[in-house]
Every structure is written in C-alpha cells, then in structure tokens.
Amino acid sequence: MKKSEVLGFLGPNGAGKTTTMRMITGYLKPTKGSIKVCGNDVAKDLIAVQKKIGYLPEGGPLYSDMTPAGFLNFICKIRGLDSFNTKERIDFVVDNLNLGDVFYKTIETLSKGYKRRVALAQAIIHDPEVLVLDEPTDGLDPNQKYEVRQLIKQMSEDKAIIISTHILEEVDAVCTNAIIISDGQIAASGKPEELLMQDPDHNSVFVKLYKAPADSVLNAILQLRNVERVNVESGNSIRAYPKNGKSILAQVSAAVRKKNAPIDTIYEIHGSLNDSFRNFTKKHPEN
Numbered sequence: 001m002k003k004s005e006v007l008g009f010l011g012p013n014g015a016g017k018t019t020t021m022r023m024i025t026g027y028l029k030p031t032k033g034s035i036k037v038c039g040n041d042v043a044k045d046l047i048a049v050q051k052k053i054g055y056l057p058e059g060g061p062l063y064s065d066m067t068p069a070g071f072l073n074f075i076c077k078i079r080g081l082d083s084f085n086t087k088e089r090i091d092f093v094v095d096n097l098n099l100g101d102v103f104y105k106t107i108e109t110l111s112k113g114y115k116r117r118v119a120l121a122q123a124i125i126h127d128p129e130v131l132v133l134d135e136p137t138d139g140l141d142p143n144q145k146y147e148v149r150q151l152i153k154q155m156s157e158d159k160a161i162i163i164s165t166h167i168l169e170e171v172d173a174v175c176t177n178a179i180i181i182s183d184g185q186i187a188a189s190g191k192p193e194e195l196l197m198q199d200p201d202h203n204s205v206f207v208k209l210y211k212a213p214a215d216s217v218l219n220a221i222l223q224l225r226n227v228e229r230v231n232v233e234s235g236n237s238i239r240a241y242p243k244n245g246k247s248i249l250a251q252v253s254a255a256v257r258k259k260n261a262p263i264d265t266i267y268e269i270h271g272s273l274n275d276s277f278r279n280f281t282k283k284h285p286e287n
Contacts, residue, residue, distance in 0.1 A: 001160040003129070006152065008175035008192070009164040012281045016184040017164045018058050021132050024162070025055045038129055054128035056136055060119025064108035068099055068118045071107065072125060079126040093121035096151050098144075112139035120148065124155065131161040137170065149174050168273040180280045187280040192273060197245045199276040201269055205252045208237040210264035220255045224248065236264075 001007055011017050022028040024035055026046045035042040037049045063071055072093065076086040094100055097117040102110055107118060116139045123131065136152070137145040145167075152161060152174050163175065171178050171192050179189045188195055196202055209217070214232045221230050221240050228243045242248045249268040256263055 001162070003158055003160050004156055005177060006156045006161045006163060006175045008171035008178035009162055009181075010166075010168070010171065010178060010277060011181040011187075015181045015281070017181065018134060019184075020181075021055075021134055021162065021164060022057075025053055025132055026050055027057075052129045054123040054126065054131045056120050056123040056131075056133045058134045060116055062107050062115060062119055064106070066107055067104050068107065068110075068121070069103050071118065072121055075122045075125055081126060089125045089127065093125050096147075097121050098147070113141060113144055116140060117144070117148075129159060131155070131159055133161065134164045135166070136163060137165070137167065145170075168277060171273055180277060182281045188276070195276050195280075196271060196273060199271040199279050200241065201275055201279075202245050202271045203242050203247050203249075204269045204271075205240045205242075205249050206233075206237070206265070206267055206269060207240070207252060207256060207263065208265040209256075210236075210262040212236060212261050214238045217256050217259050217261045220259050221252055224251050224255060226251060239269075 009017055009020070019028060023030050024037065024042070026042050026049055029043065038052045040048040040052070042049050063074075066074070069090075072090050073086065076089060081089060094103060097120060099114070099117060099121065102114050107115060110118070116137075120133070120136055123133065131152075133152075137148050140148060149170065152163070155161065156174075156176075163170065165171065175192060177190065178192050178195055180187045180195065188198055190198070207214075207217070207221075214234070214236050218230055218232065218238065221227055221238070224240075226243050226246045226248050228241045230238055230240045232238050240248060240252050247268070249266075253263075253266055256266070
C-alpha cells in the first residue's frame, strides 16, 4: 500500500481479518513470513512501526473511569506530543468527531457511538502515516457514519488506511481497493468496481415473455457470441449470463425480438458488492 490508498479488508467471521490487523500492528507475532510498515520490519523494529501506526482495535477498549479529555491527553503524552501539538491534535479530533458535548463526561456514561468516536480519536490523534481501523463506524448512527467516512476520505490524502468492515456500502463510499479473504486466504482483490465485475451475476439479463414459453427463445440467446449460458427460471422466464462480464442486454433484446417473442419484462442485473462477497465466500458463510 501507499499513501492516498484506502484498503477495504473484507471476509466472513473467523476468516482472519482481526488476526491479520493485530499482526500488522505488532500485537500478534506471525508464525511465518514477515510484515513491513513504512520500511520497518514489525518483528525487528516494533516501536518504530507502532510510532507510524494509528490502530482502532475491535471493540475499541477504553479506560471507562476517565473522561475523553483525560484519556486523549494521556494518549498524547505517551505518544510523545508536546503541549502545542497536544492542543492542536485534541482540537482536531474534538471538532471532526463531534466530541465537544461529552469531552468532560466519564467514558463509562457515554453511548456506544460516543465511545467508538473516542476510540477512533485515540487512533488518529498523533497524525500517523498508517491507519488500521477495525470496524470504524460500528455503533454509529447514519449521520455519524457519514461524518466518519468523510473524515477517512479527507485523511487518506496523506495516509495509507486499512479498514476492516462488514458494511459493504462503506467499501463503495471510501475505499480505493479491497481484499476479500476466506479461511486466511485471499479469495479476491481489486478495486471495488473490479470485484463487482468478478461476480458471475454481473450484467446478466433477465427476460420474462408474455404468454410464450421460454424455450422459444432459448437457442437464439445461446447462440449469441457473448453469452456464456442461459438458465430457465420458470416456464416463461430465463436468465442469460455473459462471458467476461460483458454487457449483453442489447444483443439479448434483439435476439428475442427477432424470434417475434412478446416481451413482458427485460432488464440487466448489475449485482452488488454484497452479491460478490457472498459468491467469493459462499463456502464459508458468515455466522
């Protein structure tokens, strides 16, 4: 990864996402292989790596008897920020994560959403080069999710960011690339739109005929150059699947009209990242 990239790290429960993030940040030691962050080997120079990283772990553990003010000042101190930078960075996270109303309240009294925002604040407060965020919008309402996503996009201009999430719309919203893993192995990778195109259902065409059997147009559609296969979905409905994700709507429509078959409904199915995710991990469904 390089700066300005936001990587969506996806996979079913138990696939290895959190374990991988813990290894990147040095909380777990890999059984084999090596990890480098900003040129530093995690196994050989862990402190140098952790200075470069901001980490929001699963659950975002906090000191519940502290206030956000006390907690964030403490984080700045152990991160080695001087008084000027401490004030500047605390002002930044309070403004961008809307923590002003709860800044002096005890963390244990805060809602789940505010606790999550405090946990995110500690991850970004030292302005790290690399951000590793495990479910950053977990527990946030739709408005708060939007605000955090906008902040992530803003910060990505000069950072490399890894986001683990179960919210696939988040990948569309903020990620430049994505990896789907299953059982600790990479099942698919690429830009979000490329993962969508790898879905076998992408650009398939559904045709429902009006008072005519599907078999009457089946062979004509099968003979089209860019059609991979055709499934009969009911007595008068079929679904055509393209080769290599090509758009076949116009060809299918023309073939059906040429057979003088009356069309009741015809449309192209673009699929979604949810469909792609299920396809790539269907042998290992989420719990």
